Amino acid sequence: MEGTCSQRTLIAAATGGTLLAGGAFWLWKKKSEEMAALEAKYQAQIEKEQKQLAEGSPLLPLRKVDLTRRHRLRDMRCFVLDNSLREPTVAASMGHNLSDKKKIFDCVCDLGFDHVVVGALNHSSQVDDIFCESVGAGAQSTAEAAGKKKPNTWSFSELVENAHNHTGGVPDWDVPVGLVKTKKYGIKNVVFEGDLSDKTLDWDGKFSVEQWVRGVEARCQWVHDNLGPESLTFMNIRDFPKAMIPHPDRVLAAVAGLAKLRRDIRPMGLLFEEPFGEYLPSEVGGWSALLRSTMDDNGWPSTFQTSPDERVDGVLVVHVHRQWGLADAVILDAFAGGCDGIMAAVCEEGAMLGHASTAVALTNLARLGNTHVTQTYSLSKLGAAARFVTQRTTGNPVAVRQPVYGPRAIEAVFGFANVGGGILDPEFSRGGGTGAPRVTLARLLGLEDAPIRLHSLATPAQFKKRLEQCFGEHENYPDRVGEMLKEEAEQQITSARSSSTCQVEGGVIYAKREYTSKVGLAMLYKEATGEMTQHMKEVVAQDLSDQASGVYAGLLMEADQVFRRWCGTDKSMIQDDDEASNVKISIQSFVANYVMPFFDGGHNHFDMSSGVDELVKTTVRKVFDLNNDGVIDLEEWKTFLVWALRSTDEEIHSINTLHSAVMRQAVLPHLLKGH
Secondary structure, three states: OOOOHHHHHHHHHHHHHHOOOOOOHHHHHHOHHHHHHHHHHHHHHHHHHHHHHHOOOOOOOOOOOOHHHHHHHHHOOOEEEEOOOOHHHOOOOOOOOHHHHHHHHHHHHOOOOOEEEEEEOOOOOOHHHHHHHHHHOOOOOHHHHOOOOOOEEEEEEEOOOOOOOOOOOOOOOOOOHHHHHHHHHOOOEEEEEEOOOOOOOOOOOOOOHHHHHHHHHHHHHHHHHHHOOOOOEEEEEOOHHHHHOOOHHHHHHHHHHHHOOOOOOOOOEEEEEEOOOOOOHHHHHHHHHHHHHHHHHOOOOOHHHHOOOOOOOOEEEEEEEOOOOOHHHHHHHHHHHOOOEEEEOOOOOOOOOOEOOHHHHHHHHHHOOOHHHHHHOOHHHHHHHHHHHHHHHHOOOOOOOOOOOOOOOOOEOOOOOOOOOOOOOOOOOOOOOOOOOOOOHHHHOOOOOOOEOOOOOOOHHHHHHHHHHHHOOOOOOOOOHHHHHHHHHHHHHHOOOOOOOOEEOOEEOOOOOOOOOHHHHHHHHHHHHOOOOHHHHHHHHHHHHHHHOOOOHHHHHHHHHHHHHHHHHOOOOOOOOOOHHHOEEEHHHHHHHHHHHHHOOOOEOOOOOHHHHHHHHHHHHHHHOOOOOOEEEHHHHHHHHHHHHHHHHHHOOOHHHHHHHHHHHHHHHHHHHHO
């Protein structure tokens, strides 16, 4: 290309996006005066940037995207040390029992992880001991039974006993109980946990960094001699920021010392933690770069990145806690700075507000075009695994707005592009030319068709598409079914049927409904067209069965018992058998036992004169009698229970509030409309 070096520099800068559109080079050649002006402008920009750097400006101006970081994140291989069996229980109100651990082990073994922590062993006798003993004795996961490779199993052990409680300023180098138990249970690999900020050690006198390094070497030698020459170790600096900020030379000397140990003895890698969840991504990324260069400069490079067929050596792994909303971004900057991977659970449950999980980290790498994670790990199973471990740990489903593996994360929200949750714009390269795939999170997690979320901005086409997602294509759908559903939803939002002013419990009632779930959409379809299709009833019935064994199991079981009790007192009905569809109650009895207590509770002021009583019966029949047989069966009643739970689950904590929610949302709007 013709032109001076300065001109070529200018062209490169200008085509980055801000000065002039590409192809203008030939115009510049013809207009030398304009070229000179642009050169002067560019030179002024360079001087401005240099001045900003000199004055401590935190960031350089950026014309496009950060190609250097994105290329690193796209091209790196990602090491995973899975901690799903341990991390979620840290400071949790409910721990894992043995059944939990076995099921979680099965779950993570099916994700393609080669390294799995199975317990933290210490003086306490705990579930970890029982589980580690079973794993060490050869207990198989279901993945192994299906022929998949058994992962390397790891235990946590203190580097020295009585951490932060040393007498005389020096540690006790007796073999810690964690190592003794590791050998006893047959676990072959160990993560040593140590602290470089321990104030009970006399770092400036009786105890030195060199002695600390020799202590780590002795521990690794013990593992080699007692667990086998193929055993692996990690050294975890768990107090990294607390040591690094006041004592950076101590930390770097320790890392350099570990790097210089014999390769067959030294740890396979270094693990460091950001346990406070408060340091900026750029800070942790900078620490990662410094640790990586220290390891490389002292003969401890990462074979994981350069020679994947060799025995893994020199890996740098990070673990980050949540507290201020930085954790996931911190992980990415740590990777960009030189970390090879992450120690984490598949979900974010853990100490404080949790930690940065593998589910979020791996899918972020995948969306940036990283083929190693898509080819090595079972990303299609990652979301389900994260939800499963969360539920086994907490007893609750994941938060609806949980990034990546929460129910709303994968939904298609808008029928237009250029916004999160909208359709993909095929002409816009989000990665700025880095080769990042145009792919949705739903597809990364194994769903070809992202579930559509229905809301006030959803289009008629989205209403129709969601109907087909839930109930399949149906030739009997009305021609304008999408428009009909949207119009009905809008009417419910704006009319008295959904948002009505009525003195109930001294306040104003706003009965909210959702339409995205199968039962919610089926209810909307019934309102819009007059009746559910038979297939809808069958799908909803199956959905109710699934919910009965899920997170709503307790409330639904109690509601089942209450309904059966009222059926038993209804002399007008003969109960044929115990099946839900045959457990029935008359309209009169239903009104007496469910509707009247809601309106006669002393705080719901509604005129229940004889004329209105007939209106109530008519309304109950219209709303709850889905199969038009003149009675209400248990299956029909459960449909409305689940519908209410889906619409206002955060408000419902007892059987009484559940029944009231159904009356408030299903009966009251119709009465207000007709009264």
